[in-house]
Amino acid sequence: MSLKNDDWIKINEMVKAIYSTPSSAVISDTIVKMSYIISFSHSMYHSYKRSGNKTIALDYHSDDLPKEVIDAYSNDYENIDYIAWYSDIPISRAYRDSDIIDNSVRDNSELMNKWMLPNNMYYCLSSTVAYNRVAFAGLSFFNSKGEGDFSDDDKEKLSIITDHLSIRLHNDYLLSTSSSFTDPKSDFLNKYHLSRKEAEILKLINEGNLRDKLAELTFISDNTLKKHLSNIYKKFNINSYEQLIQIIKGQDLE
Incomplete structure (x- = not known):
């Protein structure tokens, strides 16, 4: 060439x-x-x-x-x-x-x-x-x-x-002396290899936001929210929203 x-x-x-x-x-x-x-x-x-x-x-x-x-x-x-x-x-x-x-x-x-x-x-x-x-x-x-x-x-x-x-x-x-090339997530988020959007969804849930408000708060469609939740369930090895709430309760999601 x-x-x-x-x-x-x-x-x-x-x-x-x-x-x-x-x-x-x-x-x-x-x-x-x-x-x-x-x-x-x-x-x-x-x-x-x-x-x-x-x-x-x-x-x-x-x-x-x-x-x-x-x-x-x-x-x-x-x-x-x-x-x-x-x-x-x-x-x-x-x-x-x-x-x-x-x-x-x-x-x-x-x-x-x-x-x-x-x-x-x-x-x-x-x-x-x-x-x-x-x-x-x-x-x-x-x-x-x-x-x-x-x-x-x-x-x-x-x-x-x-x-x-x-x-x-x-x-x-x-x-650089800053952390501009790193993402200082909590150990909990790192453990489950959550994407940025998945972490955002979990944070909103942990703050007490209702499920039917999550799509609006994250600026995504309902279908996209379902896909993200499905991925989260797989990563946590669970099959329900109620189980998810119990798992993330009290966790550091920053």
Whole structure:
């Protein structure tokens, strides 16, 4: 694989920007500049935080998808994303969904049929920004079926940029005296590997909020709430809301 000289000129300019842009803006700035070297119709990016030994994705953003589309992914589809098991591994790399997941699985998934296709997205090129088993961010780029899948050159370009982002954010992480890259959850929450939304639901229950108010308070649909509760029941190895109340009673859920 050999990138063109023009590609390298643009990549070098992007790399310079990665090491000179403030840490808080480097991911969003890079997403914008990726259009200089890769053709895509939509993009999305998010942060990662650590909770014990688990890597948790959060704070999804996009400059070209409506907020309600991003919120729908975060609330309704993140937990059933067919590629999440791979993307959340804290290793710096770029990949195409179509290289990892068989198209028959993608085509029949709820994520594809209820979130991607309605928003004119079919192919996805992503990367995990990570260094030394610590993940910092995730980047995703989408094309429609008509636009075609991303090329090997596209993947190589994203891989180069991702490696530099990983080094930059790793250096900032080492210099930081704050806990901005960690998630100081309680031992109880870590023990059951609860997601951010699941922890939020449990906190509301423990505060005495009624079950029929939980969806409204967490800004999700009733169906999404049912899915979250079902996941919580499985993690606690229980089968009723009443059992859940007894388990979390008096626990530290911060």
